[in-house]
Amino acid sequence: MRVNAERGGECPPIRRLTRADVPLATDAFARFLIGLLIVRHWDDGSVASGRIVETEAYTPDDPASHAYRGQTPRNRTMFGRNMHAYVYFIYGTAYCLNISSEEDDVGAAVLIRALEPVSGHAIMRSRRGPRSADRDLLRGPGRLCSALDIDRRFDGADFESDRRLQLADDGRAEPEVGTSPRIGLTKTIDVNHRFYARGSKFLSGERRLSPDR
DNA sequence: CAGAGGATCGGCT
DNA sequence: GCCGATCCTCTGG
Numbered sequence: 001m002r003v004n005a006e007r008g009g010e011c012p013p014i015r016r017l018t019r020a021d022v023p024l025a026t027d028a029f030a031r032f033l034i035g036l037l038i039v040r041h042w043d044d045g046s047v048a049s050g051r052i053v054e055t056e057a058y059t060p061d062d063p064a065s066h067a068y069r070g071q072t073p074r075n076r077t078m079f080g081r082n083m084h085a086y087v088y089f090i091y092g093t094a095y096c097l098n099i100s101s102e103e104d105d106v107g108a109a110v111l112i113r114a115l116e117p118v119s120g121h122a123i124m125r126s127r128r129g130p131r132s133a134d135r136d137l138l139r140g141p142g143r144l145c146s147a148l149d150i151d152r153r154f155d156g157a158d159f160e161s162d163r164r165l166q167l168a169d170d171g172r173a174e175p176e177v178g179t180s181p182r183i184g185l186t187k188t189i190d191v192n193h194r195f196y197a198r199g200s201k202f203l204s205g206e207r208r209l210s211p212d213r
Numbered sequence: 214c215a216g217a218g219g220a221t222c223g224g225c226t
Numbered sequence: 227g228c229c230g231a232t233c234c235t236c237t238g239g
């Protein structure tokens with residue numbers, strides 16, 4: 001498979017991850033995801049992808065989690081099996097992509113906060129605006145959903161088998177991972193549930209949250 | 214049924 | 227740095 005064929009450069013093979021490859025536990029999964037690829041396939045055959053550089057864990061006991069007060073129609077995929085997309089709409093303007101974690105019936109997920117563009121730059125720029133910098137294409141949970149054309153249609157998608165979306169490993173060395181409090185919350189800001197690739201130029205949030213950026 | 218608030222973004226000062 | 231946009235979801239009466 002040639003994910004970045006459009007750039008004409010080196011094209012290392014990538015491998016789609018399955019449930020057997022990933023940790024069930026939310027914090028461990030959030031850390032594990034740093035350095036892996038999110039790959040978006042469109043029906044017309046075009047592809048875009050990005051390397052995960054920033055995540056946040058929403059654990060079962062977390063008052064800031066959508067799942068904290070129990071299951072509702074919106075958050076039901078958080079309570080399903082792990083490795084399913086949980087996508088919600090926020091502030092009337094943005095979608096956010098999560099990957100569910102933990103066992104069936106346990107409400108938890110990891111928010112994908114930022115990706116480093118790897119392939120499909122032209123597609124993403126056409127969605128984000130022709131003048132948008134590479135650095136900003138996938139920086140922030142709302143922007144990455146906008147660039148990758150992800151909305152509520154993806155809620156419940158199984159990362160193991162969905163044609164449109166996959167989680168993959170391209171064999172790249174695991175980056176150094178830093179931690180910090182999470183972004184944009186009014187509760188539970190005292191726990192380091194945010195994980196990021198140290199030194200990455202593609203992170204969201206204030207600089208003080210990623211001092212090694 | 215009304216009201217409040219939200220895991221954000223972009224524009225402006 | 228601050229603020230408004232914009233709308234979905236949940237809660238309470």
